[in-house]
Amino acid sequence: MLFRFNTLAPSRLIQLSAHLSGQKRMFAGYTKTKFPLNTGAEIPAIGFGTWQDKESQEDAVFEALKAGYRHIDTARVYGTEPGVARGIQKSGVPRSDIFITTKLWNNSHHPDDVEKACDASLKDLQTDYIDLYLMHWPSPFAQSDKLFPKDGDKILAGKTDYVDTYKAMEKLVETGKVKAIGVSNFSKAELERLLKETSIVPAAHQIECHPYLQQPGFVKWHKEKGIHVTQYSPFGNANPVYEDGKNVPKLIDDPVLTDVGRKYGKNGAQVALAWGIAKGHSVIPKSKTPARIKANLDGDFKLDPDDVQKVDALDKKLRFNDPSESFGWNFYADLDGKK
Numbered sequence: 001m002l003f004r005f006n007t008l009a010p011s012r013l014i015q016l017s018a019h020l021s022g023q024k025r026m027f028a029g030y031t032k033t034k035f036p037l038n039t040g041a042e043i044p045a046i047g048f049g050t051w052q053d054k055e056s057q058e059d060a061v062f063e064a065l066k067a068g069y070r071h072i073d074t075a076r077v078y079g080t081e082p083g084v085a086r087g088i089q090k091s092g093v094p095r096s097d098i099f100i101t102t103k104l105w106n107n108s109h110h111p112d113d114v115e116k117a118c119d120a121s122l123k124d125l126q127t128d129y130i131d132l133y134l135m136h137w138p139s140p141f142a143q144s145d146k147l148f149p150k151d152g153d154k155i156l157a158g159k160t161d162y163v164d165t166y167k168a169m170e171k172l173v174e175t176g177k178v179k180a181i182g183v184s185n186f187s188k189a190e191l192e193r194l195l196k197e198t199s200i201v202p203a204a205h206q207i208e209c210h211p212y213l214q215q216p217g218f219v220k221w222h223k224e225k226g227i228h229v230t231q232y233s234p235f236g237n238a239n240p241v242y243e244d245g246k247n248v249p250k251l252i253d254d255p256v257l258t259d260v261g262r263k264y265g266k267n268g269a270q271v272a273l274a275w276g277i278a279k280g281h282s283v284i285p286k287s288k289t290p291a292r293i294k295a296n297l298d299g300d301f302k303l304d305p306d307d308v309q310k311v312d313a314l315d316k317k318l319r320f321n322d323p324s325e326s327f328g329w330n331f332y333a334d335l336d337g338k339k
């Protein structure tokens, strides 16, 4: 008997895979859009973000895997790696079915610290490999056990060059502890220098990107270089931590998104995700709310080209995440949305 797995409703697939392979693999078998990385691996187009609400993440990750997500985004600094591990364990979904991204934090940029930091993430994630290991920011903090080493209120900057940090990450690939490496929050000039001075082309660059901050030239350049783009904060100013987002109406309520969505029976949030996927990007929405977790996964659908163009016209070059002042580094200097 032949099944077209990707056309079945998620709930039907869960029943079906439970029936076919028993409870241990109870949520396995659900497939949606994936994109190839320059390593030959594939990254599921929709991933599950886990920044903030640390205490909710075990349940949220469990709900996400139950709904059909197979890509989880975390980071050392979020403190959510243990919750992610517990959510995965509770789900019974095999590790090999899940794409896990985590990130090296700024206090561990010194080449002597990179493998130790990776080992700590592996331990907390209860796994022996990471699918994608990213340098979270190009900016080093002082070498420290503390995530935010400080002198008074001021974060202590480090001296390690991000090129040296990346070279230490390259060595991790040889150990098998990480399947792919990449970066996050780099400017174009920083990334150009990295490409020139290191051996492995980053598999992915995780950046703030959404219909209000599209950066068309920058994302096109990534395609030319074979670097996959992952969009973080895909709902723009939905994250309440973004102070600058409070003075602007919510991206996900933008009438263009909601009008386009009506045609497909989707909401504005789902259209924002579908737009990112139409660009060939993975998107990593976060939610601790079960109904939203499920709904966001249905943002994996195909927008007609004229609808993609309608969303393209929404670009406002609005950047919400810029910690330049507190981190002591001028991020995004050559990119859209820099204030």
Ligand SMILES: NC(=O)c1ccc[n+]([C@@H]2O[C@H](COP(=O)([O-])OP(=O)(O)OC[C@H]3O[C@@H](n4cnc5c(N)ncnc54)[C@H](OP(=O)(O)O)[C@@H]3O)[C@@H](O)[C@H]2O)c1
Pocket (backbone or CB within 6 Å): 048, 049, 050, 051, 052, 073, 074, 136, 184, 185, 206, 207, 231, 232, 233, 234, 235, 236, 238, 239, 240, 252, 269, 284, 285, 286, 287, 288, 289, 292, 293, 295, 296, 321
């Ligand atoms: N590399 C980096 O520097 C970096 C920076 C930022 C984020 N990230 C990653 O990207 C992920 C996503 O970004 P983000 O957390 O900033 O923001 P986001 O996913 O764009 O938005 C999350 C916010 O939107 C709400 N929400 C989720 N689904 C919704 C829906 N369908 N309708 C209405 N509201 C909805 C969530 O609320 P509830 O949770 O209350 O439902 C939460 O407050 C993060 O979790 C993290 O993994 C990476």
